[in-house]
Amino acid sequence: MAAAESEVSSALCAQFLSFSAKDTAAKWLQATDLPKEVYLHLARYVPKIYCLGPNLNPQSEDLLSQLLLQAPLEWYLCGEEPSVGLAKLEQNNQPSQLCGHVFKVGEPTYSCRECAADPTCVLCMQCFLGSVHKEHRYRMTTSGGGGFCDCGDTEAWKKGPYCQKHEPNISDSSQEDPLANMSAEMIARTYNVFSIILKYAVDMLTWDKEDELPQGLEPPERGDTYYCMLFNDEVHTYEQVIYTLQKAVSCTQKEAVSFATTVDRDGRKSVRYGDFQFCEQAKSVIVRNTSRQTKPLRVQVMHSSVVAHQCFALKALTWLGHIIRYSDALRRILCQVGLQKGPEGENSLVDTLMLCDSKMWKGARNIYHQLFMSSLLMDLKYKKLFAIQFARNYERLQSDYVKDDHDREFSITDLSVQIFTVPSLARMLITEENLMTTIIRTFVDHLRHRDLQGRFQFERYTAQQAFKFRRVQSLIGDLKYVLISYPTEWTDKLRDKYLEGFDAFLELLKCMQGMDPVVRQVGQHIEMEPEWEAAFTLQMKLTHIISMMQEWCASDERVLIEAYKKCLTALTHCHSGFTDGEQPITLSMCGHSVDTIRYCVSQEKVSIHLPVSRLLAGLHVLLSKTEVAYRFPEQLPLSELSPPMLIEHPLRCLVLCAQVHAGMWRRNGFSLVNQIYYYHNVKCRVEMFDKDLIMLQAGASMMDPNHFLMIVLSRFELFHIFSSADCRKRYNRENANKDVVQQNSTLIEEMLHLIMMVVGERFSAGIGQVENCDELKREIIHQLCIRPMAHSELVKALPENENKETGMERVIDSVALFKKPGVTGRGLYELRPECAKQFNLYFHHYSRADQSKAEEAQRKLKRQNGEDSALPPPVLPPFCPLFASLVNILQCDVLLGMLGAVLQWAVEPSGGHWSESMLQRVLHLIGMALLEEQQQMESSCDDNEITFNFTLKISRPGEAPSNTPSILALLETLQNAPHLEVHKDMIRWILKMVVSIKTMRERTAAAPSSEGSGHCQEETVRDKDKAERKRKAEMARLRREKIMAQMSEMQRHFINENKELFQQSLEELDASTSASQDHSPSSWDSALVCVGPRRWRAGGGERRQVVTCILCQEEQEIRPDSRAMVLAAFVQRSTVMSKNRRRPPHIPESYDPLFMHPDLSFGAHTGSCGHIMHSHCWQRYFEAVQAKEQRRQQRLRVHTSYDVENGEFLCPLCECLSNTVIPLLPLTKTSCCIGEQPGLPLWLNTISQQIKALQSAHRKAKPTNAATTDETKAVEDYPPPEGFRLDHTPMNPYSSSIKEMLTTFGTATYKVGLKVHPNEQDPRVPIMCWGSCAYTIQSIERLLVDEEKPLFGSLPCRQDDCLRSLARFGSACWTVSCLSTVQNHFIRLLSALVPDSQVENSPCILDVDMFHLLVSLVLSYSAVHCQDSSGLSVDAAQLHFIHLVTVAHLVQILLTSVPAELTMEQESGGVEHEEEESVCLFYNTLKTLLGSSLCDVSSGWHLWHCVKAGILPFLRGAALFFHHLNGVPTPPDLHALGASEWETLCSYLCLPSNLLQLYYNHQDVFEPLLQGWCSHPGMRLCLQSPEILISFPRESNRLIELPEDYSALINQASSFTCPKSGGDKSRAPTLCLVCGTMLCSQSYCCQTELEGEDVGACTAHTFVCGAGVGIFLRVRECQVLFLAGKTKGCFYAPPYLDDYGETDQGLRRGNPLHLCRERYRKIQKLWRQHSITEEIGHAQEANQTLVGIDWQHL
């Protein structure tokens, strides 16, 4: 196929060889009708280059179009060789000051929180790094694609608009006309070319005929060649399209995926090429298949020449974009051409494109949008002209967009952000084009569905209207851009146009005022939850707009006053029917009366949406802040206000909330509850709840407080309770209906709270005399009074402005202290202690839950400080003049009446129908009033100014009924009431306040009098009181601490405690034995040897091991003949230690695992939680789990965190993931050395005789092969040496249950390790067990080194148990395998060291991991030894094995690990001369044997150093192995890190510390072996390619290095393209932390088939890189991903933290992130200790939703 295509293109090339671009251009220069000539040229060549077959060939198309089409254009344009001409242009170019870098999807962008004009102003990474902002507080996000860098735009930045690179050159004036440097001819030619080509492109892209071309472009010859073109839509899913395509054009699934991907990316793709009939047929199939539920996919059958011209049109636009980069002059000409109107005022080309935008396919739109960005938006003059055109077309473009189904990023309307966010342009468009009004009107026009009063009605929206509603919301975004920075200077025209826009906005708000009204449901529950979300969505979207409107108004007094008037008119208009149908009534109480209407929230319609009155409230506060309000309040338009009208609707809304709290609206369902929730929520409250409260304050400040309160009482439907003459009594009696009483209690509480808020909330500038930041400080203080909080929690609790800023950073340090996080958790802010006194229990933004948490926390704090527990109200700032009269509410008669009533109810507890909360609120109100009085007295110097005399009023007896006790008297009574213990402190505080105020009054009235003795007395009483309290508090604290300590001791690692409990018996025995030996005199220690005939043996009686089963709690002794005890274990494949991740995975069926390669590329790791069970108890447990799982799967299709079918289960005690069990075995009894054991030569001799005998016996046993060839060999029958009995079948020492468990674990290791089906007969079963033992020991040895822990004594006992069981299991597993198979393994293993002519394919020693060899030799030897009765001891054999392997390893190290250049400085004063000499000698022997392939090293010190370092891990591993295998205690020197490690190890392993002695002591034996090793054919091969050699010591693998700054990763990922779909951006770039590969995750394009299933790139990668386990970083999400197998996974906190000590999963907050090395090390440790799978298991158990995720598709 490829060959055929290249033939075609070369044929084409030949055809066009004679073409000369220069000549063509020359011809054009002469032409009289240039457009015609050029069109002729295009008509001739375009169809010959593009679209010649079913498969496009971009390379040759590009080449040819460059040659035949672009080249002549460039020649014509330059008038000379284009490369020369363009270079000249480039020289004269004045580079734009704007960076203009267009962002790729996922590229990092930066915005400065301090300097950016708005959050849409962003920098590219390069500019950012060269800017001043990198030292500021910045925000980092990833781009969604599109948009460009704002570097150089002076309007975008308050400070530092240029980076170093784009700093303008001051010498050249930027005002200069770019055309000044260009010749007139060139200008003319450029004009010609640009206008022809741009027109051509516009014509072609907007062309809608399928079979015809514009005039002048008809091809000379026309064939029956068509394309079936499939277009993108957002309705059909990927799967639908893929399925349909497979049917319609009969392609493979892969091709269909590729088509679908391209359609999604480019917006269209030809899916079939051929004659018309052929394409038409495909079209009808597609349409038929996709039209069932929805509108069909769009398909067109287009003539190939049309498609060809469209392809070239795109190319031409790209070319234009490319060529204007050479010169600002060219750019300007293109802009001019584009915006020029036709001769008869027709639309300009730019207009034409914009207006056809929604008809074009995605690919075309992208290309012309980019051209706009690089031309029109980069030229400051034309940007303005373009902006005007854009604004003029605005309404039409938006309407097209609303109907279009493409996302906004593919729409021309998306360019609004580039234009409207430039303040000067936005201002110009408002004044010149009335943009603000246009946007608002367009928006309102799209929401036509209204009710009779003209209000929005979302309830009856159809799906399509709902869709439209979603899209039209983007207009609000545009409005936000326009308003985002308010003007600093106003012109009259701007005022006019702004107010016109404000009018339009009021029209919008009027449609919202009173929408979605609710009526209380009584009797029946509502049938259907009414729709409420649309209205709230609108409210939320408009929240910032409303705030910005107010900001604009606030910046100009004239505008403010005008807007206020307009708003008032609008409100009056809305409520023209304010009293409609409602009867006027008169309320009287406490000698006051007021006229109002009869209205009950609980019976009539009420709406939560009141944006007009809330806007008025906002403007009122702004007015109150102005100077006019202070100096000439009479000039404000306040006279027209009707306070009762102002408060009416906000009050109804607040009463509604109270009634909902009181449970009166239960039957109205959740929609109302949700609305109330949002009304108070931080996202909405600024323009909802807060403003309603302000409106009440504004209204009340203009009314008689008694009147205000009476109206409030009436709306709360409580008036009748408090107005009756005997209200103090009556309430008690009215207990007819318990529900009603309960409701009324809650309502009274809510109403009292409302009064507190009306009087007490003065922290907005304009209401109280405060600074702007005071409000924020107070908000933070009250959040932190609940509990210490993380930065992100605080941000969530604070309202954000339109720039997504809370302003918190400016004030946080003045109210809070920061505490850094540890390795887990996050940083927290704590309240500064001195701020606690500002705590207000009735803070208006507290929810009830917040309030009780805060109350508890603050009381606790006070107790801890030894203070009383009263939480009195805080001191408040004074009101602004407009609101000053509000304080009088506190001392008005109606309130005093209410307070008295509640107190009276509290005095008579028998009544019962009052609540403590009610009393608490009353006390708080009294406290507020007293503080107010105190404040007034302290701040005023003149007595006459003090209008507030609360103390006097509460001392007077009540009026009605007469002679009731005064409030003060009631309080005094309550002070001693036993049922009010909790409030005692508060009452006491109030009484003290009263005394002190009275004293103050007396003092001011009657000159300074001496302090009364009573006062003194009181003082001392108080002191005593305090001291006593303090002492009690201290005692309580101590007691608490003690209890806490006990508790935490008990709770600490509950599981560990249990584990220890269960293992106690085992440990005790171990401890008792080892204690007696370990700490015996040191002379004994020196003889501590773990291997060989001299090894340590448990003296005296056999050690008994008794353990307890965690399931049945019975004790059991570990004996060969007893019931089996097992450890829960988890076997997993591992590549953690791999030194070669490129090695392809083994083929499980044929892989021979006998020899482990030194690169350790794949291993089987076994871990255990250390929990012991009876094997039969475990079996019963496992069967139960299986049965349960089956039932569960039938019932609901949920998965568990473990895979029962694969033998997985959770440890019944600790829930640790396990997949098998290891049997616990006793020490193998070995007879003590009988007599002298043979030395190495003799022993080798005996062994080889035994082997020969075995070999001939095995051959005889094979009946099939005995036919021909073996006949001759059979003759060489080797008689077995003395004492070796071939016919002896050893007796299996183990009980049947142990044997069963031996098989179980062996099979599991085999199955998991090789990824095969279980087969207990497979000869590889024992090999896998030995391998797993060796691999696990090696991995633990590495871990100890990495953690800098000593070899012994630091492992948790579960690992010791696991290793012990593994080693002993390894030496016993042969008993359940075929004897001759194991013997054969042994023979092959030994032949790697001692050449054996009978064994073929023995590996070269450089290809063998020596530790694995040692372990396998030792463990497999038992199978040979069992037939030996000559007295040869196992111990002797073990010693000889370790000697042999050690020498081989020495050779291996010297051959692979001696550096060619000595970089290390030799340390002087070495004392190991003997070692150095012998190693030199040995090295030279090797050199002689191998010739030149070894480098020259003469330094013995260096050689010895290499050897020691290289072999140490092997020796440490061997020590661990023999310690566990033989149960030998460990030498104390290895329990600590120290210099003596080498010597101790050597002696423990019975090795000379000069290891070379092993060789020289038996040179006669070793010399031939050495020769054999060196002459192995593999040896030379290995040494010739040193890059594949593994050198020793093998370094521990680490996770990859991560950059310090997270944005470096984002940047890296943004330039990463999907490796499968030719340069496409990857949606979810994911980094493998093990090997550093970047993957295209979670995407169709990179799915591959693995074991017959489609899996995502990550899962596929884990099988290559991590044997099924993977650790990834999802770069866009900033999230670590753990994967195991195909079905398991979890997310894990990333190792990146922001400055506040928090991670940012999902990159939502955008704070700069930095690498936290500690946390990264923690992840690395999890990996190194093979705990990833376990971690996933725990995460999934804790969070069931994780189980449902399709991990395999990531």
Ligand SMILES: [Zn+2]
């Ligand atoms: Zn930039």
Ligand SMILES: [Zn+2]
């Ligand atoms: Zn820059």
Ligand SMILES: [Zn+2]
């Ligand atoms: Zn900055």
Ligand SMILES: [Zn+2]
């Ligand atoms: Zn048991």
Ligand SMILES: [Zn+2]
């Ligand atoms: Zn466990």
Ligand SMILES: [Zn+2]
């Ligand atoms: Zn990897």
Ligand SMILES: [Zn+2]
């Ligand atoms: Zn991909």
